[in-house]
């Protein structure tokens with residue numbers, strides 16, 4: 001099966017300008033690459049300008065597209081306003097905002113300082129709020145329509161998860177923001193959607209969520225019914241579709257791309273998968289005999 005293939009036709013995003021927060025690494029870089037391949041201009045942003053400059057050169061060389069690199073800590077509203085202005089100066093306007101930047105690490109919650117908890121909430125929830133508010137206000141003021149915001153959340157935005165409590169709390173907020181603004185700002189010509197990825201190995205996430213030999217101890221593929229982790233291109237395909245005009249009637253949706261991982265953890269009897277095929281005859285007989293008794 002060719003799940004590493006590219007989904008959309010050439011130039012499917014031509015004429016669009018797409019801002020990707022955290023676009024210099026991991027999934028943000030994968031999405032940025034594919035958006036460029038599909039003809040979009042892309043603005044990549046993070047706190048590390050040295051990294052962004054390198055990635056800009058790499059992506060322009062690889063795709064022939066136009067990349068603007070802007071340093072911006074999404075926690076700081078004034079820096080986000082600079083990002084809006086830099087995007088407008090370079091490309092006229094932004095058409096799409098992808099709120100992808102995130103911070104996260106595993107920790108028992110009682111070990112967290114108040115500042116540690118705040119740091120994650122600030123990057124994920126406040127950062128998404130800052131970018132959404134700054135771009136949203138700009139689009140409303142300029143009466144620009146046909147805009148779209150794509151928020152990258154996680155499946156534990158609705159299940160919650162132990163040991164990543166600030167992240168779960170913040171992602172739940174981002175999901176609520178997605179659904180709320182999908183309704184409230186539709187009148188201004190904006191769509192809001194979210195993607196909830198399962199495990200997609202990236203250095204940023206794996207160094208903080210599976211440090212040291214935890215990678216071997218907790219084999220993520222075992223948690224996924226499809227028995228594999230995600231390929232970056234699969235996520236980029238979904239993101240490209242959701243920011244393209246092909247998804248113009250999708251609004252307020254969160255699309256899970258996790259090979260069935262979170263449902264495997266949720267279904268009460270999913271553990272019966274461990275029962276060997278040959279045991280089922282005996283189990284069935286035991287159950288049927290109870291009915292007679």
Ligand code: HXC
Pocket residue numbers: 102103104105106107111112113114115116117119120154167198199200204205208209
């Ligand atoms: C406990 C910690 C800690 C740790 C930092 N802190 N690391 N506390 N355990 N492992 C505390 C610090 O001591 C400090 O609190 C506070 O957190 C802020 O730390 P700083 O290092 O000053 O913050 P900053 O430089 O802003 O860095 C933010 C960061 C860092 C989140 C800590 O890891 C980062 O830059 N992350 C960005 C990339 C990232 O996290 N990517 C993963 C996304 S993965 P005190 O009280 O000492 O001041 C993801 C996937 C989800 O979201 C699902 C996967 C399946």
Ligand code: NAP
Pocket residue numbers: 021022023024025026027028045046047048051072073074075099100101102103123127152153154155196197198199200201202203204205
């Ligand atoms: P990553 O490589 O660590 O990417 C995180 C990005 O966010 C980095 O580019 C980082 O850049 C940027 N960032 C962090 N703090 C920032 C700040 N204050 N201001 C601006 N940018 C900031 O992680 P990833 O795995 O690609 O994750 C991307 C997204 O997917 C995140 O939203 C994550 O929650 C989500 N996700 C990932 C997985 C997975 O399995 N990988 C699963 C579920 C959800 P700088 O450090 O240069 O600032």
